[in-house]
Amino acid sequence: MxxxxxxxxxxxxxxxxxxxxxxxxxxxxxxxxxxxxxxxxxxxxxxxxxxxxxxxxxxxxxxxxxxxxxxxxxxxxxxxxTLVQVEDRALRDLADNAAGRAGSLRVAYLLHGDVGTQGKIVAEFRRRYQDVAVETTSDSSRSNVEHLTSGAVDAAFIASSAVGPDIAVKQTGRRALLLAVPTNHPLAKLERVPAGSLRGVPIITWPRAWNPEVADSFRNWLMRNIGEEPNIVAEEPMEQAFAAVAGSGSAVTLASSWRLSSAPIPGIALRPLVPQPLIDHEIAYLRHNPSPALQNLLRITDEIAKSNHSDENLEGELL
Structure with a gap:
């Protein structure tokens, strides 16, 4: 005692x-x-x-x-x-009450994440709780965790990352990384691309600073499967990587499998890898945040996560 x-x-x-x-x-x-x-x-x-x-x-x-x-x-x-953040939340809730709002919720989207699932969760929250003011931003996993820790947001979408003891996470889904190649690339002729085929191929990856843990895990996955140091020639944000790959004719990059359900990427073909590298997507929040709006968002997250990706083949290696 x-x-x-x-x-x-x-x-x-x-x-x-x-x-x-x-x-x-x-x-x-x-x-x-x-x-x-x-x-x-x-x-x-x-x-x-x-x-x-x-x-x-x-x-x-x-x-x-x-x-x-x-x-x-x-x-x-x-x-x-914690005490400073509690005071900030209390003052914000009082201001919402004075303005006639039922509360507020600040959500950080993952810039390069599962756009469909993130949007579905927040859209359902807006539909059910129309009197709650929702503010959104978007950033990388590392920056989203920093925003959450500082109290700048109430919830943050991330790819699986190292978080502190004050942060809890819920899985929103698991996605495979696909190979994105120019449509005239020899690998585009394959229905599934053996990872060993990437030996010596110029690869453009996302910036390591976005999520060092996942970036390092992917690099190690490549080394295990090709048997040598991968030929990573550049680090670029996703859209810039697609443009560079489409224009190069020889380089390749990666794309999350949620891209299969969106509009085609000009000049790019998406192919599954064998074995598939898999990434867990999560929503992170402070354990001791009592916000009713946050609790409602987490309940919606659980509902949507249960039915998420049921039609996707998720056999592979988790990064």
């Missing part, structure tokens, strides 16, 4: 002090943190000092070049983040 601190001896923490601490910890710089909070640097310093007096330990170490968290600061930071 955890010891209870008597009320008389409890530190009295103020949210503005915790917010100041969170900003300094995030920027590692007092000047940038003060600018973000729109206060003077001396005022920021006073808030940090008042917080350190209350908790009785030093939280930050300042040097000529940057600010570092002490061991105690590292312990406090996740709790401070």
């Amino acid at each position: 955890q010891p209870v601190i008597p009320l008389e001896g409890r530190p009295e923490l103020e949210l503005r002090q915790l917010r100041a601490f969170v900003h300094v910890a995030g920027t590692r710089h007092f000047g940038r943190a003060a600018a973000a909070l729109r206060i003077t640097q001396p005022a920021l310093t006073q808030r940090i000092q008042a917080l350190e007096r209350e908790v009785g330990v030093q939280l930050l170490e300042r040097s000529a070049r940057e600010v570092q968290l002490t061991a105690a600061g590292k312990v406090l930071l996740p709790y401070a983040n």
